[in-house]
Structures are given as structure tokens and as C-alpha cells.
Amino acid sequence: MYLxxxxxxxxxxxxxxxxxxxxxxxxxxxxxDLRITEAxxxxxxxxxxxxxxxxxxxxxRGRKRGEPRGFAFIQYSSKEEAKxxxxxxxxxxxxxxxxxxxxxxxxxxxxxxxNSSKGAGEATKTSPSGSSSGQTSRSSKIAAIxxxxxxxxxxxxxxxxxxxxxTSLQ
Numbered sequence: 582m583y584l585x586x587x588x589x590x591x592x593x594x595x596x597x598x599x600x601x602x603x604x605x606x607x608x609x610x611x612x613x614d615l616r617i618t619e620a621x622x623x624x625x626x627x628x629x630x631x632x633x634x635x636x637x638x639x640x641x642r643g644r645k646r647g648e649p650r651g652f653a654f655i656q657y658s659s660k661e662e663a664k665x666x667x668x669x670x671x672x673x674x675x676x677x678x679x680x681x682x683x684x685x686x687x688x689x690x691x692x693x694x695x696n697s698s699k700g701a702g703e704a705t706k707t708s709p710s711g712s713s714s715g716q717t718s719r720s721s722k723i724a725a726i727x728x729x730x731x732x733x734x735x736x737x738x739x740x741x742x743x744x745x746x747x748t749s750l751q
Contacts, residue, residue, distance in 0.1 A: 604686040605660035606633070608667055611652040611683075614676035619653075626655050629669060630662025654685065 610622065619637040626632065638650040657663045663684050671682040 603656065605684060606658065606663045607654055607656040607685040608663050609652065609654055609681075609683045609685050610670075611681035612678050613649065613651045613653065613680070614678050615649050615651065616676050617649070622653055622655070625675065626666055626670065629657070629666035631658040632656070633658050660684070 608626075610626070613622070619635065622637060623632060623635055632655055634654075634656040636654040638652060638654075640646050640648050640650055655666070657666065667682045667684055670680055672679050674680075
């Protein structure tokens, strides 16, 4: 199974280390309702410029094989068109869900990861330079996951204890 960086909360990194023009003209579209088709997506985003490529991702294995994965990429002929599409479409409702639209060359901030994981841990904004000083470190992410696991285990233990008390009273 292929997972992209934004899905995992990782920054989108150019392997060459330079700002690639293609990535500046490419946008990520997420939180797509499963009823949205490729044709509908192209129709929604074509008013903002000439679409060069479109990559609508599908599940390739398992019980969801052949179903949309809920995100896609569109590449425009210029970075200005991509930025315009992001400005106009980010947060806009499509089939009752707010679209997440980012220019692919932008760094994926920990703040966005925190919002998508519904507060699994503490996070801070990254600086525009992309330095890791404002990012949550890997060890603190692991600690947050461990704390959540402990809380869930404690919940499960107290629920079992309550069940045992209930059955002994009968």
C-alpha cells in the first residue's frame, strides 16, 4: 500500500532539495467524498487554469479495491493557477465535506497534522524556513501515542472492573 507524505503527517520533500517548478504547480486535494468522480473533480478545478495532469488515487488491494482513496493531485500549467485554485477551493464544501487543498511544494505543518489527528498530541507551528525547531519531535510524538494507549488501557481496565462488579451484584 502506498501512502503519501501528507497522509502520514510528513513534509513533502523534493528529493533533489530544490524547489521544483512541477511541485509548485501541483496541488493536493484531500478529504474528498467517495461520491466525487474524476470528471467532477476536473470540472470543479478547471476554472482556475489549464490542468496538465490529474492523479485520482484508488485503493488497489483489499476489500476497498477499486474505491476512491479520498484524495487526488492536479497539476496546472503554472504555479499561479495552482495558488489560485488553493485560495478559491480550500475549505469549500463538496458533497458536505470541506476540501483540503494545498500546493504540493508547501511544507506540511505539524499544526495541520494535529488538526487531522484530532489532538493526539501537542504540536506547534513550523517556521516558514521549514526548520524543525517548531516541530514536534519524533520522541514527543511517540510519548503522546504511549500516553493515549495508557489512557485507553486504563479505560478498558475500569470498564472490565465495572462489569465484574455488576455481575457479582446479580
